[in-house]
Amino acid sequence: MFIIYDLFFLIFAIVYLPIYLFKGKFHQGFLNRLGFLPAVHDLNQPIWIHAVSVGEVLVVRSLFEQLKNIYPNKKFVVSTVTPTGNSIARKFVGQGDLLIYLPLDFSFIISGVIRKIDPALVIIAETELWPNFISSLNKNKIPLVIVNGRISDNSFSGYQKIKFLIRPILNKISLFCVQSQTDALRLKVLGVDSDKVKISGNMKFDIRPPARSAQDYAIYRQKLLLGADDMLLVCGSTHPGEEDALISIYKKLLKDFPKLKILFAPRHPQRSQEIGRLILASGFRPLFVSCGIKECTSCCSRPVFVLDQIGHLFDFYNAADIVFVGGSLVKKGGHNILEPASLKKPVVFGPQMFNFRDIANLFVENKAALKALDAFDLEVKIRLLLQDKDLARQMGKRAFDLLEQSSGATARNLELIKNFIRS
Numbered sequence: 001m002f003i004i005y006d007l008f009f010l011i012f013a014i015v016y017l018p019i020y021l022f023k024g025k026f027h028q029g030f031l032n033r034l035g036f037l038p039a040v041h042d043l044n045q046p047i048w049i050h051a052v053s054v055g056e057v058l059v060v061r062s063l064f065e066q067l068k069n070i071y072p073n074k075k076f077v078v079s080t081v082t083p084t085g086n087s088i089a090r091k092f093v094g095q096g097d098l099l100i101y102l103p104l105d106f107s108f109i110i111s112g113v114i115r116k117i118d119p120a121l122v123i124i125a126e127t128e129l130w131p132n133f134i135s136s137l138n139k140n141k142i143p144l145v146i147v148n149g150r151i152s153d154n155s156f157s158g159y160q161k162i163k164f165l166i167r168p169i170l171n172k173i174s175l176f177c178v179q180s181q182t183d184a185l186r187l188k189v190l191g192v193d194s195d196k197v198k199i200s201g202n203m204k205f206d207i208r209p210p211a212r213s214a215q216d217y218a219i220y221r222q223k224l225l226l227g228a229d230d231m232l233l234v235c236g237s238t239h240p241g242e243e244d245a246l247i248s249i250y251k252k253l254l255k256d257f258p259k260l261k262i263l264f265a266p267r268h269p270q271r272s273q274e275i276g277r278l279i280l281a282s283g284f285r286p287l288f289v290s291c292g293i294k295e296c297t298s299c300c301s302r303p304v305f306v307l308d309q310i311g312h313l314f315d316f317y318n319a320a321d322i323v324f325v326g327g328s329l330v331k332k333g334g335h336n337i338l339e340p341a342s343l344k345k346p347v348v349f350g351p352q353m354f355n356f357r358d359i360a361n362l363f364v365e366n367k368a369a370l371k372a373l374d375a376f377d378l379e380v381k382i383r384l385l386l387q388d389k390d391l392a393r394q395m396g397k398r399a400f401d402l403l404e405q406s407s408g409a410t411a412r413n414l415e416l417i418k419n420f421i422r423s
Contacts, residue, residue, distance in 0.1 A: 029086060032101035035109040037116060040098065045120035046075040047421065050102055053085040055336070056125035059148050059203045061092055062410050063123070063417075070414075071421065077117055084310075105130040114140060121420050123147055127155070127176075131169050138172035143420040147413045148203040149178040151186040152333075153354050159190055167191035174420060177413045180358045198416060201409030202359065204338055212318040212343060220319035224261065224305055225293050231260045231321045231386060236313055237267040237335040238326035242350075243275050245329055245375040247282045247304070252379060257386050263289075263305035265313045267326060267335070272308035279304045318343050322385050322392065325349045329375060334360065337369060341399035346392040348372060348381050362406070368399040 049064055051057040057080060064076065078093050079102040080086045086101065093099040103113045110132045122137055122144045137144050151159070159166045170192045177200040178184050184197045226232060235246050243264055250262045264275055276286035284302040287293055290309050307316055317323055323340040325347060327333060333355030340347050347369040353360040363369035370385070372378035385392040 029083070029101040033104050035103050035113050037100055037113065038098065040116055043075045043077070043098065043117060045118055046077050046098070047071070048077040048079065048117060048119040048122045049125070050079045050122065050128070051085060051089070051125040052080060052102075052128055053082040054088055056148075057085045057088045058207055060123070060125045062206055063147065063203070063414065064092065066410070066414055067417070070418075074120075074421075077119065102130075102133075105132045107132045107136070110136050114142070121145065121417070123417065126150060129166070129169060134169055134172050143174040144172070145175045145177065145417055145420060146173055147177045147200075147417075148409070149176045149187075150180070150183045151190075156186050156190075163190060171196070175416060177409075177416055179409075182358065200412040200416065201406070203409045203413065204336065204359070205403060205406040206408070206410040207338065209314055209339060209342055212315070216315065217318055220315050223289070223293060224263070224319070226261060226319075227259075229259050231257065232319060233260060233262045233322050233324065233382065234265065234316050234320035234340075235262065235324045236265045236317065236326055236340070238264055238275075239267055239330050239332050240271070241330040242326050243278055244282075245378075246324070247279065247284070249375065249379040249382065250304070251282070253383060253386065256383070260386065261303070261305065263307060263316055263320075265307040265316065269308050269310055272306050275306055279306070314339055314343075317345060320345055322382060323347050324378070324382070327355075328352045329372075329378065337363060338403060341368070341396075341403050344396035344400045346370075346385050346395040347399060348378065348385070350374070350378060363399060363402065366398060366402050368395060368402045370395070 047067060049060055051060045064078065067074070068076065076093070076097040077100065078089050078097065079100050080089055081102055086099065089099055103109045114136050119142055122142060124144065124146050125148055127146055127149045134144060167190060170187065170190060173196065176187055176192065176197045178187065178197060179202040181199060184199050187197050188194055221232070224232070233250070238246070246262070246264070250260070253260055266272060266275055272288060276288065279286040284304040287303045287305050289305060289307045289312070293305070307313065317340045320340070323345045325335050325337050325340070327335045328350035329352065331352050334349055334353035335356070337347050337349060337356065337359060341363070347363070349360065349369065350372050351374065360369070360371065364371050370381045372381045
């Protein structure tokens with residue numbers, strides 16, 4: 001079966017190579033993906049943690065640091081797939097440990113890399129299934145633990161169609177630490193032995209961004225030249241099809257709330273110019289944060305801010321009065337609502353939150369966020385928060401309290417992981 005998988009993977013790689021070149025995705029770490037690693041000395045059966053991109057890297061950072069404290073003499077290998085994830089990991093992976101890109105899942109590449117690293121344990125964040133990687137670890141009797149595991153709607157539907165192929169791969173994994181009862185049930189339906197599945201919660205509740213002060217709040221509002229009476233609606237991680245709906249909503253809200261300002265932070269900042277043209281066509285003037293807001297916005301003809309830089313969304317969430325989390329009015333599955341919640345901001349999102357279903361439902365049930373059924377209902381929900389500042393304040397506090405109450409998944413996973421680390 002794995003020869004067929006290698007052949008299929010090779011054909012896919014050849015077909016995708018021109019696209020990869022065109023998008024400029026070759027980087028210095030690409031040799032890692034072909035199995036060429038930096039010089040490896042005295043790793044002595046390290047703990048290998050894999051996190052595909054930024055979100056997963058942030059999830060495992062605390063786990064990595066706690067494992068380092070408990071096992072100070074252990075070396076660690078951390079792997080990612082994306083350069084952005086790699087750059088985040090570089091901030092905490094120290095000297096003596098190894099940071100790499102995950103090798104491509106060809107059997108002849110994977111087997112050589114595993115022999116070279118010879119890990120005592122491999123930990124994968126969320127549920128990345130690489131058949132050759134998993135099989136090679138199993139063959140070499142190296143335990144593999146999935147943390148923060150989840151099975152999305154699309155993945156579950158796809159896996160069910162190839163259950164006879166996926167079941168033996170899943171059962172080569174030593175332990176699944178999953179986010180919810182739904183994820184646990186789905187794994188059992190797919191044929192995973194029930195004693196290999198533990199519900200430990202969502203590690204994203206344990207992520208604690210750096211604290212923000214009143215001074216930070218003032219600094220970022222000043223960057224937009226906002227006055228004391230101005231209200232700021234931040235629309236984070238938006239996708240095509242959402243910005244035009246939000247501009248239409250903003251037009252209507254301005255009639256009753258003339259001091260309201262809006263900032264778009266697209267999920268992909270390279271879309272900023274496209275959004276700017278849309279803003280201009282709607283009768284507003286786009287002001288890009290990277291250019292600096294140098295003129296009085298009250299004198300500017302109907303300004304709309306666009307965050308066209310990576311790494312500042314959390315700061316502008318902090319400056320917001322209301323936060324809309326994107327990817328939820330269109331069928332993208334939504335994005336992380338926990339960041340604005342950690343800042344006690346009132347959060348609104350649309351109906352398409354299937355990638356964060358359990359978190360979204362938990363917040364709505366506890367009156368810690370508002371779910372809009374469509375664009376019309378989104379206007380109603382935002383209007384409600386603008387009219388009732390006490391409601392907005394209470395909702396933000398409930399969101400923060402819920403975040404505190406729901407933490408602890410990292411500690412639970414740590415206790416389970418200890419059983420697999422050789423003394």
